[in-house]
Amino acid sequence: MSRVFTIPDKWKVFCSRTIFEITKLGVDSIPLVMIISVFIGAVIAIQMQLNISSPLIPSYSVGLATRDIVLLEFSNSILCLILAGKVGSNIASEIGTMRVTEQIDALEIMGVNSCNFLVLPKVVGFVLFMPVLVAFCIATSLFGGFGVAVFTDLISVSRYVYGLQALFQEWYVWYGFIKSLFFAFIISSISSFCGYYVRGGALEVGKASTNAVVSSSIFILLMDVVLTKLLLQ
C-alpha cells in the first residue's frame, strides 16, 4: 500500500498514464453504462407503474420512485457492481499478465516503482472519472423511464416529468456521488492487488480476474451498508 501511494517518480509520466487510464477505464465504459442505464430506467418505470397502480397513490409517484431508486442505489451501487465485472477484470488481467510475463520484473529491474507506476494511475483515473459515469447513468436511466412514458400508455409524460421534480432532495445526488467514489476506489485497488500478486501462468491470471470481481463486489455491498447508515441517517 505504501509503495502505491507514494509520490510518482515522474509527474509528467504519471499524468499521461492517468489520462490514458481515464480513457481506458472510464470513457470506454460510457457506452456500457448508457445501454444498461436506459433499459434499467425503463424497467424501473414500468414496474413502478404496475406495482403502485392504486387510486390512493398519486400517479406522479412513478417518476418520483424511479428517480429516487436511480439516485439512491442504481446509479452508484448497482452501477459499480456492473463495473466491477468490466473494469475489475480488465485491471486484474492486465496487471496479472504483466506479472506472469515478467513485465513487472522488468520495471523493477529498471528501478521503477512498479506498484506506483501501474496501480496509482488506475486508482486515481477511475476515482476521478466515476462521478462522470454516475452522471451519465442518472441521466440515461431517467431518460429510459421517460421513453416508457412517451412510447407507452402506462403513464403520461407530464405526470412522469412532474414526478421527477417532486419532493427532490439534492443530498440524494451527493450521496450517490460520494458512495461511487468509495466504490471506484474499492474496484481499482482490489483488482490491482489481485493482479499484482498473481503467481504462475495464464490459469492463475484467469483466477485472479475472477477473484477481483468477486472480492470487489462483496466489498462494495459491505461498504454500501456502512455508507448508507452513515450518510442517510
Place this chain on the structure above:
Amino acid sequence: MIEVKHITKSFDGKTILHNVDATFYTGKTNLIIGQSGSGKTVLMKSIVGLVRPEEGEILYDGRDLMKMDQAQIKHLREEIGMLFQGSALFDSETVLGNVMFPLNMFTDMSPAQMKERAQFCLERVNLKGADKKYPAELSGGMQKRVAIARAIALNPKYLFCDEPNSGLDPKTSILIDELLSDITHEYNITTIINTHDMNSVLGIGENIVFINKGYREWVGDKQEIYQTTNEALNEFVFATDLFQKVKQYIIQNAHR
C-alpha cells in the same frame, strides 16, 4: 566487475544456492551455466536483487547490494539493463515506445532526443524500420533484439540476460549471441548471461561459471572447458555426440 561472495538462498526450507562464490568481469561475456533446476536463475535473480539471499555479499564494483537502502538500489538499477527469457516487452507500447521507456523515466531528454537515441539503439540491434510495430507483431528473435535495445538505451554498466536464446532457432541464437558479445566489448559492459545453450557456451563464453545442484562447481573460459576433468560439467556440456566429436577434434588439434 560484479563479485558474488558466499551466497546462500533457500525456498521453503530447501537450499537452492549453497555458499556460491563467483566473479563477473567488465568487458567480458560472463556465462552462468547449469542444468534446469540447478539454481542459476535464482543466482541471477539474487544478483539483480529480485530475490534476497539469506547470506553473502553481492558487490557491484565494490558496492554491496545487500547493504544498500531503497534509494541506493534504485540508483544502482538505473545502471542495469536486463534481457528477460520472454523478452518482457510492454505489450501496450510500440517497439519505439518500449525502447524510449527507460529514457522517458530516467532522463530529461526532449522527445526528439529520446526518439533519436531509441532509433540509434534499434539500428544497433539491426531493427531499423520496426519502430511502429507492437511486440505481438514481431518474431521471437526480433522481440529479443528490441529487449536488448531497451536494455542498452541508458548505457548500462551491467547487462543481465536470462536465457537469451530460449525459443529461438540456432541461426537466430548465434546472431543474438554475437550481438550481446559485440555490445559487451563495444561499451565495456559487465554482461552476465544465464544459459544452457551449448552454442553460446562454446561460442562467446569468456568467463563461465558452472552451477550444479546449487554449488559452484567450476569456473573457466570456453577454451578451458574442453580440458576439464569435472565429470558433471563434461556430462552437461558434451552431452550429445556432436559436442563429443567437437571436443575430440579440438583436443586433437591442440596437441598437433
